[in-house]
Amino acid sequence: MTKKVLLVGLGLIGGSLALAIKEEHPEYEISAIDRNEKSLETALELGIIDKTLLNDNLINHASDFDYIILALPVQYSIDFLEELSRYDLKEGLLLTDASSTKVEIVERAEELFKDKNVRFVGGHPMAGSHKSGVLAANINLFENAYYVLAPSSISSPEDLLEAKELLKGTRAQFIELDANEHDKVTSQLSHFPHILAALLVEQASDYAKIHPATGFLAAGGFRDMTRIASSDANMWTDIIMTNQKQLVDRLDDFTDYIQGIKQEIIDGDSQKIFSFFDDAREKRDSMQIHNGAIPSFYDLYVNVPDKVGVIHEILGYLTEAGISIINIRIIENREEIMGGLKLSFRSGKDQHDAQEIIEKKTGYKVYEA
Ligand SMILES: NC(=O)c1ccc[n+]([C@@H]2O[C@H](COP(=O)([O-])OP(=O)(O)OC[C@H]3O[C@@H](n4cnc5c(N)ncnc54)[C@H](O)[C@@H]3O)[C@@H](O)[C@H]2O)c1
Ligand SMILES: O=C(O)C(=O)C[C@]1(C(=O)O)C=C[C@@H](O)C=C1
Secondary structure, eight states: OOOEEEEEOOSHHHHHHHHHHHHHOTTSEEEEEOSOHHHHHHHHHTTSOSEEOOGGGHHHHGGGOSEEEEOSOHHHHHHHHHHHHTSOOOTTEEEEEOOSOOHHHHHHHHHHHTTTTEEEEEEEESOOOSOOSGGGOOTTTTTTSEEEEEOOTTOOHHHHHHHHHHTGGGOOEEEEOOHHHHHHHHIIIIIHHHHHHHHHHHHHHHHHHHSGGGGTOOOHHHHHHHGGGGSOHHHHHHHHHTSHHHHHHHHHHHHHHHHHHHHHHHHTOHHHHHHHHHHHHHHHHHSOOOOTTSOGGGEEEEEOOSOTTHHHHHHHHHHHTTOOEEEEEEOOOTTTSSOSEEEEESSHHHHHHHHHHHHHHHOOEEEEO
């Protein structure tokens, strides 16, 4: 049955959700609101959405929609809830969002809609990018990633099932988590690392004023630790402002860890320093870390010679064997990791078969990442 969906905020996440909904429910009509008119035009041309809606016109059309998804920076999404609460809405409307924090938005939705026939299910896909805007939208962005659904006092277990059905095309793994627990866990795993990345960049930039080579000598380690410092500042300001308490707690807690390793370095106890790194390696290797579209656990590194036609040669053998590659990356700095080519596969079986084939046919050394 045709349903009408409104996406409010058509950037990286809104655009990727629109693509996923269209894939699973081609008959649904998707409209979008965004303050960036160019994004809306582009999305319409690319077929990401079916219709655009001017914010000023929402008052006349709000009651058309069966589903409304808020994908604005979180503070704007909260403000938008207030705007929506003043309009006539369809009876039984299912409202959800994609914000990176959940307590404030869930509480506000409960306050605003408790006496109305509106259901609110908090949502947060745990995948993304430092890139913004609808042009970065990707239908595979959420594949295999966790997608948190946070129940509210104005939603039932059936509403969560309905939200999952709406969002099924994301091919994400849905997980139900209380908003409060969500904000604690993501403060540790997402929000605090973003603060750390920005601090590392800040510190290095100050250090470059005294030691100019700091400005150009960075390699893989610094790049991998700081990629997320290139994220959108508006979005991150809103995330921090809606999760202040948890972040102050994580920052306080971290000072103990900094003091601990600092003391071990001052003491010069190599055994303790070894254990520090060895423990971290072991724990990190056993953690589940999802990479959004491309799960990092199906990667191979191939140590290839520096000659023309190598990629073509490897792709040829894999194509012959019916193995498809979902991503390929050339590693420029050989000291960074073993191997010069990073290949990503859809499954462990493909990864395993590819390793055997490449080693047998080419003699190149292949390492499982
Ligand atoms: N980027 C990620 O990695 C990621 C991952 C999961 C969830 N999220 C959350 O998803 C939401 C959207 O993030 P994004 O990465 O898509 O950001 P984005 O910058 O790519 O998209 C946001 C869109 O909202 C529009 N917008 C901003 N303020 C507006 C307003 N007042 N009225 C109308 N339109 C407005 C912008 O023009 C833009 O198109 C945020 O709440 C964010 O916390 C982001
Ligand atoms: O991959 C990235 O660039 C991200 O920052 C994605 C990331 C994260 O992993 O912290 C950022 C915010 C979201 O709420 C969810 C995912």
